[in-house]
Amino acid sequence: xxxxxxxxxxxxxxxxxxxxxxxxxxxxxxxxxxxxxxxxxxxxxxxxxxxxxxxxxxxxxxxxxxxxxxxxxxxxxxxxxxxxxxxxxxxxxxxxxxxxxxxxxxxxxxxxxxxxxxxxxxxxxxxxxxxxxxxxxxxxxxxxxxxxxxxxxxxxxxxxxxxxxxxxxxxxxxxxxxxxxxxxxxxxxxxxxxxxxxxxxxxxxxxxxxxxxxxxxxxxxxxxxxxxxxxxxxxxxxxxxxxxxxxxxxxxxxxxxxxxxxxxxxxxxxxxxxxxxxxxxxxxxxxxxxxxxxxxxxxxxxxxxxxxxxxxxxxxxxxxxxxxxxxxxxxxxxxxxxxxxxxxxxxxxxxxxxxxxxxxxxxxxxxxxxxxxxxxxxxxxxxxxxxxxxxxxxxxxxxxxxxxxxxxxxxxxxxxxxxxxxxxxxxxxxxxxxxxxxxxxxxxxxxxxxxxxxxxxxxxxxxxxxxxxxxxxxxxxxxxxxxxxxxxxxxxxxxxxxxxxxxxxxxxxxxxxxxxxxxxxxxxxxxxxxxxxxxx
Amino acid sequence: xxxxxxxxxxxxxxxxxxxxxxxxxxxxxxxxxxxxxxxxxxxxx
Numbered sequence: 394x395x396x397x398x399x400x401x402x403x404x405x406x407x408x409x410x411x412x413x414x415x416x417x418x419x420x421x422x423x424x425x426x427x428x429x430x431x432x433x434x435x436x437x438x439x440x441x442x443x444x445x446x447x448x449x450x451x452x453x454x455x456x457x458x459x460x461x462x463x464x465x466x467x468x469x470x471x472x473x474x475x476x477x478x479x480x481x482x483x484x485x486x487x488x489x490x491x492x493x494x495x496x497x498x499x500x501x502x503x504x505x506x507x508x509x510x511x512x513x514x515x516x517x518x519x520x521x522x523x524x525x526x527x528x529x530x531x532x533x534x535x536x537x538x539x540x541x542x543x544x545x546x547x548x549x550x551x552x553x554x555x556x557x558x559x560x561x562x563x564x565x566x567x568x569x570x571x572x573x574x575x576x577x578x579x580x581x582x583x584x585x586x587x588x589x590x591x592x593x594x595x596x597x598x599x600x601x602x603x604x605x606x607x608x609x610x611x612x613x614x615x616x617x618x619x620x621x622x623x624x625x626x627x628x629x630x631x632x633x634x635x636x637x638x639x640x641x642x643x644x645x646x647x648x649x650x651x652x653x654x655x656x657x658x659x660x661x662x663x664x665x666x667x668x669x670x671x672x673x674x675x676x677x678x679x680x681x682x683x684x685x686x687x688x689x690x691x692x693x694x695x696x697x698x699x700x701x702x703x704x705x706x707x708x709x710x711x712x713x714x715x716x717x718x719x720x721x722x723x724x725x726x727x728x729x730x731x732x733x734x735x736x737x738x739x740x741x742x743x744x745x746x747x748x749x750x751x752x753x754x755x756x757x758x759x760x761x762x763x764x765x766x767x768x769x770x771x772x773x774x775x776x777x778x779x780x781x782x783x784x785x786x787x788x789x790x791x792x793x794x795x796x797x798x799x800x801x802x803x804x805x806x807x808x809x810x811x812x813x814x815x816x817x818x819x820x821x822x823x824x825x826x827x828x829x830x831x832x833x834x835x836x837x838x839x840x841x842x843x844x845x846x847x848x849x850x851x852x853x854x855x856x857x858x859x860x861x862x863x864x865x866x867x868x869x870x871x872x873x874x875x876x877x878x879x880x881x882x883x884x885x886x887x888x889x890x891x892x893x894x895x896x897x898x899x900x901x902x903x904x905x906x907x908x909x910x911x912x913x914x915x916x917x918x919x920x921x922x923x924x925x926x927x928x929x
Numbered sequence: 930x931x932x933x934x935x936x937x938x939x940x941x942x943x944x945x946x947x948x949x950x951x952x953x954x955x956x957x958x959x960x961x962x963x964x965x966x967x968x969x970x971x972x973x974x
Contacts, residue, residue, distance in 0.1 A: 504946040571953045579946045605953055609961035616961075617968060628968050635972045643964055 411911040419514075422506035423911060424491045425808075427513050431488030432801070434516060436877065438480030439794075441524070443870050445473035450832075450866035452849050453859050466849035467535035468527065474538035478655065479562045480520050482789065485797045486658040487512075487569045490597050493804065494573065496902035497591045499582025499923060501915045504575040512568035519561035526551035526558075537847060539644055540615065542629040542637050546622050556619045563608040570601035570608075577601075582901070584920030588679065589927035591900050595682050596661025599689045603650045603657070606693075611647040614640060638703055645696035653692040655789060659756075659796035660685055660727060663749050665900070666803055667731050670746035671738030672897035674929045677730040684723035684730075691720045701769050702776045710769045717767035724760055728753065743895070744818030748799035751826045752791060759787030762837065777847075780840025786833045795825070798876065805880065806894035810908030811887025817879045824872035831865030901926040 411417065411426075421427050448469050452460050461469070491509065495502055503509045526533040531549025534540070540555075548555065577598045581590070590598075617628040618640075627633025629640045660681075668675045675681060697705060697713040705713075731753055740746070762784035766772050775781060798821075806812050835858035840846075844855045851859065890907040904922055905913055918926070 505950060508950070567954075567957050571950050571957075574953060575946045575949045578949060579942050605957050606960055609957045609959075610964050613961045613964040613968075617965060628972055633972075639968055639971055643968065646964075 421510055421513075422502070424495050424503045424506070424509065425909065425911065427503075427506075427509050428488045428491030428493075429808075430513055431484045431491060434513075435481050435485035435488055435797075438476050438484065438520060440873070442473050442476035442481055443873065445469045445476065446866060447870050449473060450863040453851070454863040455860065456851050456853050456856055458850055461849070463849045464532055464535055467537075467847065468533040470847050471534050471537055472523070472527070475523060475559075476520070477789075478538065478651070479559075479566075480516070482655050482793050482797070483566060484516060486597070486600070486655075487566075489593075489658070489662075489797070489800050489804075490569075490573055492808065493902065494576060494594055494597060495580070496807075496905065496909060496913060497594050497900055498577065498580060498585050499901050499914045499918045500576060500580035501912065501917075503572050504580050505572045508568055509572050512565045512572065515561050515565040515568075519558045519565065522554050522561070523558035526554045529554065539641075539648065540618065541644070542618060542621065542640050545618060546630075552622060553619065556615045559615050560612055563612045566604050566608050570604040573597055573601040574605070582914065582917035582923050584923035585901075585927070588682070589923065591661075591927075591929075592664035592675065592678070592681055592685075593658070593661035596657045596659075596664075596685055599685050600654050600657045603654050603689050603692065607647040607650045607654075610643060611651075614643045614647065638700075641700050641703060642697065645699045646693075649696045649699065650689075650692040652785075652788070653688060655793045656756075657685055657689065659752065659793050662796040662800045662803075663731060663752055666745045666749040666799055667734050668899070668929070669803070669895050669897045670741050670743060670749075671735045672740075673734055673738040674899075675730065676733035676736075677726070678929045680726055681730055684726045687723040688720060691716060691723070695720065698767055698772070701772045714767055714769050718764060721760070721764055728757055728760075739897075743802075744813075744815060744822055745799045745803035747819065747822045747826075748795045748802065751822070752795045752799065755787055755791030755795070755826075755829070759784055759792055762787065775840060777845055778840035779836040779844045779846055782846050783833050783836035783840060786836070790833065791826075791829050795829075798825070801880070803895070804902070805883055806890030807902055807905070807907050807909055809884050809887065810890055810906075811883050812890050812894070813879050813883035813887055817875060817882070821872060821875045821879060824875070825869065828865050828868035828872055832862055832869050833865070835859075835862045835865075899926060899928055 411423065412420070417426060418430060421430065448461060449466070452458070452466055491503065494500070523533075529550040531551060533551050534545065534548050534555040536544040536548065540559075545552075577590070577594060617626070620626040621628055621630055621635070627635040629635045629637045631637060664675055664681055695713055695717045697709060698717045701710060701713070742750075762780065766775055766781065766784060802813060802818055839855055839858050839862070842855065844851055844859075892906050893903045894907060895903075901914075901918055901923065902909070904918065904926060
């Protein structure tokens with residue numbers, strides 16, 4: 394057995410070479426250590442961003458100003474978005490990539506381990522800087538995560554700190570993406586052809602290309618904001634011949650692919666989990682790869698659907714409306730293939746599978762409301778209302794966040810060598826699924842009724858659904874506390890996990906012992922093992 | 930059951946990895962400066 398040879402080759406020899414104490418983490422170059430740090434960092438940011446969300450929902454529990462002043466409320470909406478998108482979801486994907494990509498392609502580590510260390514350690518500095526903006530005179534940035542000028546240019550002393558923090562986040566993402574692409578293209582084991590790669594690896598490869606194309610665009614946009622603010626340039630200042638709408642085009646040229654950056658790795662995760670618990674190969678492997686690639690391509694040509702109300706020629710409106718609707722085709726292919734994979738499978742419903750099925754239903758709701766927003770005349774009504782907030786959060790929370798939770802439950806036995814408490818995992822799932830709907834579904838009604846987003850106070854007719862939404866938020870927030878407890882309990886007292894923790898699991902990572910030794914695949918797996926792991 | 934990779938192939942792979950990383954960094958830099966130049970040109974209209 395391959396894992397026996399791995400155990401002999403690594404478990405008894407190199408495994409003891411790992412550094413100990415703080416040096417292990419500060420100078421980490423091992424992909425598993427760096428992956429762990431990314432995941433812990435992501436969890437921390439998730440809870441900080443979550444506290445900000447609780448402040449927002451507490452303020453919105455009833456009309457009138459309750460707890461915070463409007464400026465601080467706006468800071469909270471801005472910081473919540475930045476912390477959740479750049480601090481929680483993206484680092485979680487990078488952490489999962491670090492842990493899983495080398496294991497899944499039969500590589501001993503990431504191709505550029507020191508760059509890997511650097512790209513992680515940028516993040517704590519970036520987010521400390523961003524968090525500190527709350528304590529400078531004038532408060533943190535309050536213009537929303539889109540940072541539109543001229544509003545963003547009115548930010549006081551927090552302005553350069555926020556811009557520098559965004560630059561650092563972007564640099565970290567670009568370096569991480571370079572590492573992922575170079576690793577996948579150069580470090581695959583013999584026999585691991587591109588069309589044998591697990592779909593998680595495929596989804597990350599495509600995501601990394603997206604990141605390299607669009608993160609520099611965001612960096613360019615905020616650099617120009619910086620020079621407009623401090624060096625009297627007028628890129629986005631109408632009085633000097635600049636164009637604030639140009640900023641919106643540039644931002645959304647980054648921002649729309651960014652949404653796909655957040656969700657494409659989720660498609661990869663779901664494509665790993667559903668076949669495992671359906672005990673069937675994924676239906677239409679190649680179609681799944683092409684669908685992810687098509688979605689990534691289309692994400693570059695739809696950006697102005699965020700700007701219909703800004704005003705644009707009719708031809709532009711039609712182009713962006715129709716190109717946005719086109720995305721439903723490859724997305725539909727994926728949803729169909731996941732459903733077809735489950736069809737007549739020997740399904741079991743462990744926690745990762747429950748989260749994956751929940752993803753399937755709830756992400757589809759987010760997709761449908763996205764289609765509604767793509768229709769120009771409808772968008773004129775929905776724009777900047779809570780309908781958009783509901784749509785976006787249905788995509789990101791039961792989409793990206795549930796997939797991350799599913800991935801952690803799925804691979805936790807491989808990482809720790811222990812099984813988590815299934816009963817607690819299922820409790821976590823049911824609480825999360827019920828409360829996420831209580832939280833976000835009423836926001837569709839609020840938006841359709843005309844409640845604007847990013848306001849600390851609202852007209853009294855919106856009170857009831859806001860109360861329901863806030864109760865959902867508190868329930869969802871509290872139920873997430875279970876998650877670190879489940880992981881802690883798993884590490885401390887979980888039952889030992891076998892090498893193949895899930896009966897139906899396929900892939901090279903399951904050929905290794907559990908927990909995966911500190912060094913793995915220093916000797917690449919043979920083509921026969923690769924072929925066995927790549928049966929899809 | 931494992932496959933040995935010859936040393937010269939590992940060296941070649943290392944070179945390819947470095948080349949690819951530099952190329953990707955240049956692509957990122959091109960997007961960064963390209964969009965700044967694009968915006969500058971537009972603001973000249």
